Amino acid sequence: MMKKFILVLNLGSTTTKVALFRDLNCHIVKTYSHDKELISQDISAQKAARYDTVMMFLSEAGITPEDISIVASRGGLLHPVEGGTYLINDDMLLDLTSGKYGDHASNLSGILAAEFSKNHGIEAVITDPVVVDELCNEAKYTGLKNVKRTSIFHALNQKAAARKYADSVGQTYENLNLIVIHMGGGITVGAHHLGKVIDVNNGLNGDGPMSPTRAGSLPADGLLKYMAERNLSKNEMIHLISKAGGLLSHLNTEDVRDITADINNGNRHSAEVLEAMAFQIGKEIGAKAAVLRGQVDQIIFTGGVSYSNYVMDLITPYISFIAPVTIYPGEFEMEALAYGAYTVSNDRTLLKTYKAEGSHD
Numbered sequence: 114m115m116k117k118f119i120l121v122l123n124l125g126s127t128t129t130k131v132a133l134f135r136d137l138n139c140h141i142v143k144t145y146s147h148d149k150e151l152i153s154q155d156i157s158a159q160k161a162a163r164y165d166t167v168m169m170f171l172s173e174a175g176i177t178p179e180d181i182s183i184v185a186s187r188g189g190l191l192h193p194v195e196g197g198t199y200l201i202n203d204d205m206l207l208d209l210t211s212g213k214y215g216d217h218a219s220n221l222s223g224i225l226a227a228e229f230s231k232n233h234g235i236e237a238v239i240t241d242p243v244v245v246d247e248l249c250n251e252a253k254y255t256g257l258k259n260v261k262r263t264s265i266f267h268a269l270n271q272k273a274a275a276r277k278y279a280d281s282v283g284q285t286y287e288n289l290n291l292i293v294i295h296m297g298g299g300i301t302v303g304a305h306h307l308g309k310v311i312d313v314n315n316g317l318n319g320d321g322p323m324s325p326t327r328a329g330s331l332p333a334d335g336l337l338k339y340m341a342e343r344n345l346s347k348n349e350m351i352h353l354i355s356k357a358g359g360l361l362s363h364l365n366t367e368d369v370r371d372i373t374a375d376i377n378n379g380n381r382h383s384a385e386v387l388e389a390m391a392f393q394i395g396k397e398i399g400a401k402a403a404v405l406r407g408q409v410d411q412i413i414f415t416g417g418v419s420y421s422n423y424v425m426d427l428i429t430p431y432i433s434f435i436a437p438v439t440i441y442p443g444e445f446e447m448e449a450l451a452y453g454a455y456t457v458s459n460d461r462t463l464l465k466t467y468k469a470e471g472s473h474d
């Protein structure tokens with residue numbers, strides 16, 4: 114039994130989730146939802162406010178850094194890696210901070226963990242970052258020779274939800290074909306074939322359904338015209354697609370709870386936008402069923418938006434013919450992160466080392 118706590122940091126695009134675990138038992142967990150002024154800024158501009166949130170959590174819990182043995186953090190945009198638990202080292206911190214592979218709140222998770230680690234001399238790790246890549250070869254192709262599809266998705270929670278389902282039916286994850294949909298600030302739909310995510314929409318770069326904050330797939334000509342007419346830079350376009358798109362673009366809020374309240378008050382436009390999002394999610398699930406050649410054991414929904422019966426009722430008619438549906442609202446990321454840190458604390462051989470692209474042993 115570890116005497117000290119595992120501090121778990123999980124920064125999503127709209128929330129900061131912080132927890133303290135003793136071994137695998139959750140002692141306390143809190144979710145802080147941030148306002149849209151904060152979350153629409155670049156991650157470097159969010160760093161101080163989100164670090165203060167973590168320190169406030171610890172102070173309210175009556176915990177000092179001396180009570181913590183390891184920091185377990187959600188991993189961010191790095192080069193593609195296999196699943197597992199990685200030490201946050203200088204190579205990783207540099208790639209997260211430079212934004213070389215993109216800018217997302219999960220980068221800030223690792224950056225804050227590294228900051229805490231440096232300030233207090235405590236080891237920090239990440240588990241199953243958003244860049245876990247198990248795509249089959251065909252899924253990497255686009256119709257332009259030098260443009261490749263990449264795997265950026267809610268790897269941690271999709272796999273945790275898939276394993277939870279497998280356990281619940283007395284099966285192993287590696288024996289099942291599943292479609293897992295994480296509906297958070299971003300929405301990703303993964304085709305899990307015998308324990309590997311062989312196809313998934315990239316949750317950040319304009320691929321798949323629109324989501325609370327993402328534009329999703331866009332017609333290339335419309336996109337280029339929009340950019341040219343407004344004289345927008347590449348970075349402004351990336352911001353629009355990955356942080357200010359989807360529900361936020363249409364309805365000026367990313368909060369599905371507020372949107373459904375508006376709908377209940379008779380707002381037809383809000384209803385139409387949610388109906389369109391559900392249509393796109395259904396279509397993406399159909400595409401993943403084709404990737405799995407129709408052999409789908411279960412469709413599993415997870416993430417914050419799957420708390421919404423309103424949204425689930427809109428999606429279900431598009432997909433119920435494919436396979437039975439299980440809904441695990443919210444996420445299991447905190448448990449999965451604590452598990453990763455706990456495992457490497459007890460068996461150092463399982464701790465993986467991240468190396469920057471082009472670096473050698």
Ligand SMILES: Nc1ncnc2c1ncn2[C@@H]1O[C@H](COP(=O)(O)OP(=O)(O)O)[C@@H](O)[C@H]1O
Nearest residue numbers: 125126127128297298325368369417418420421
């Ligand atoms: N109880 C709820 N009912 C409906 N929507 C919810 C609920 N809780 C969270 N959401 C929505 O889920 C989204 C955030 O999902 P979450 O998985 O918590 O976020 P993140 O991607 O930041 O980790 C937001 O659009 C939020 O409005």
Ligand SMILES: CCCC(=O)OP(=O)(O)O
Nearest residue numbers: 125126266297298299316
């Ligand atoms: C970058 C893929 C994961 C993702 O979209 O996370 P959020 O839903 O937290 O933004």
